[in-house]
Amino acid sequence: MSSLYPLKFKTIFKDKIWGGHKIETYLHKSIGNLPNCGETWEISGVKSDVSVVESGELKGQSLADLLEKFKGELVGEKVYKHFGNIFPLLVKFIDANDDLSVQVHPNDELAKKRHNSFGKTEMWYVIEADPGSSLITGFNREMTEKEYVDALNSGHIMDILNKEDVKAGDVYFLPAGRVHTIGKGLLIAEIQQTSDITYRIYDFDRVDDKGNKRELHTEEALAAIDYKHYPEYKTLYTPKKNEDVHLVTCPYFTTNVLDFTHGVDKDYSNLDSFVIYVCVEGEFTIKHNDLAYPVKMGECILLPKTVDKVELKTTSGFKILESYIE
Secondary structure, rough: OOOOOOOOOOOHHHHHHHHOOOOOOOOOOOOOOOOOEEEEEEOOOOOOOOOOOOOOOHHHHHHHHHHHHOOOHHOHHHHHHHHOOOEEEEEHHHHHHOOOOEEEOOOHHHHHHHOOOOOOOOOEEEEEEEEOOEEEEOOOOOHHHHHHHHHHHOOOOOHHEEEEEOOOOEEEEEEOOOEEEEOOEEEEEEEEEOOOOOEEOOOOOOOOOOOOOOOOOOOHHHOOOOOOOOOOOOOOOOOOOOOEEEEEEEEOOEEEEEEEEOOEEEOOOOOOEEEEEEEEEEEEEEEEEEEEEEOOOOEEEEEOOOOOOEEEEEEEEEEEEEEEOO
């Protein structure tokens, strides 16, 4: 049997009505003949878009193939027992050249009942933000379902939503049920549950190149929405150099940010999980078993559970999001 090593996957590019060109100009990833690129899926176990290994002995094998073959050696015994042959996280880069639709995702219970799927809890890390960029997350006051429906039907949905001004380095955690949208001018790294279920609430009356409006899911969204108001929507953290800084912990993932000017040794032997690195700044090289795996901004790499001790080397420094399941 082949042995596991740090795995990079082929990027899956997706053009979107709201997509732009920062994937190419900022992250330096060629989008080929696409008119734009709204999203790249970097590590995906979603059935319609399963990631494929880019290089090494396992090149050309899908993430689903690897899970079936390596099981807990790939993802950790506890993770495999819980999720089986479905990889539990989806990692994306999102370039909003225009506002995304106002939307909501169902939780596990509702998604299982309606779609036989996982729900969708996610987090955003803002890589780059145009001046004046903003996003929407949650409501700006306590809300009832009736008040929400009245606002939606009367064309005043934007008046009840919480708008936040955004800059690079900002982090937002979005549990399933939270109404949200990414605003124009934002380049974001997203870590989420493996799910592609979105209920679109409002799409600014946009039409596609054939003059058609995109489908809305007004009724489906009602049971999915969390109508509560929260005092703080942004994830507050203190950036620090050369130490791990915790960002988010939830049942679906834990994420830290590592902003290092020098190399560091990492030991995950006490963690029963895979680890994902999302490089949002700079570059580094993973040293493992006398082999080197270079990673630069805009790239992601998966450390299988069996790759539990690595050295991260760098000449220019790096900033990475480190995610795993506790």
